Amino acid sequence: MSPPAFASRLRAWHQKHGRHDLPWQHPRTPYRVWLSEIMLQQTQVQTVIPYFENFLERFPDLPDLAVAPADAVMNAWAGLGYYSRARNLHKAAQWCMIHHNGHLPEDYDALLALPGIGRSTAGAILSQAHGSRHAIVDGNVKRVLTRYFAIAGDASSSAVDKQLWQLAESLLPESHMADYSQAIMDLGATVCTSRKPQCTTCPLAADCLALAQGNVLDYPGRKPAKSIPERETHVLLLRSRSGEILLEQRPDKGIWGGLYSLPEASDADQAQARAVGLITAKSPAPISLPAFAHTFSHFRLTIHPLLWDACTAKSQIRDNASIRWAAPDELRQLGLPAPIQKLLKRLP
Missing domain, CATH: 3.90.79.10 (Nucleoside Triphosphate Pyrophosphohydrolase)
Structure with missing residues (x-):
């Protein structure tokens, strides 16, 4: 399937079956997208939603977050885990007040320079809030791509990660980036799921190599599980x-x-x-x-x-x-x- 057809099929599916009522989608501002992307790292959507709404009520915009006491920020985050995420949010907001006039920068490299923002988060902010052509390679997207292209190997390894980024960037459409980014993430979250993928309803099923091989659950590859200390x-x-x-x-x-x-x-x-x-x-x-x-x-x-x-x-x-x-x-x-x-x- 060509990249334009890949994106078109995803967007058509998303219009009918995607998620359109997530709280960070209305309005889809850079601050709200940033906050949601940080919270969604290692955390499920349904867990994030009440934390997102509470956090936004207490810190409605970036300047409010920047001037908030650290204890107040940590209190709003308590229970979500991975607390370095909250500390980095706070530090990044303060940096933006000093160096970016109280706004998240629209430049990709400037976003990457902020604490806690990696390639995928920067891509999410720019594609969803500004419609820029930047890829997202989060856990959901990795699952879709490794199955669709039958990419073997540990998905967390540098070699596979590099391959996935190349593929993700090659598939980007020329327009409608916000819809496309949300579509591929939604597909991984609701259809191409980790344990019970719904391949019969997947818009990419006809060309999915893992499905054709009959081993969808073998992707993405993982390191051998270790016992928890x-x-x-x-x-x-x-x-x-x-x-x-x-x-x-x-x-x-x-x-x-x-x-x-x-x-x-x-x-x-x-x-x-x-x-x-x-x-x-x-x-x-x-x-x-x-x-x-x-x-x-x-x-x-x-x-x-x-x-x-x-x-x-x-x-x-x-x-x-x-x-x-x-x-x-x-x-x-x-x-x-x-x-x-x-x-x-x-x-x-």
């Missing part, structure tokens, strides 16, 4: 007599980067030692709360909470930038990891 941690739940919770801000790098969380220790003995440095000797002995697990993309973490109730903190904590007391109403304003939020809600 198991890790454990102990969290110190220090609650004052007035109900305040002692929080510690995590480093920017690593899991829950930049969020406030509970102080951690590798085991119960270290937790006790940390508590000695944080609270007065008059505080009661800790209570072990039920352990629970939280699964990340690359490991499974078992969390053992230890509760020191009605405790009194040492005075120097008041002057520590990374450790602070937070009243119950303040907890709702800070960015806390989702499992920690759930733990605090279950407190007796």
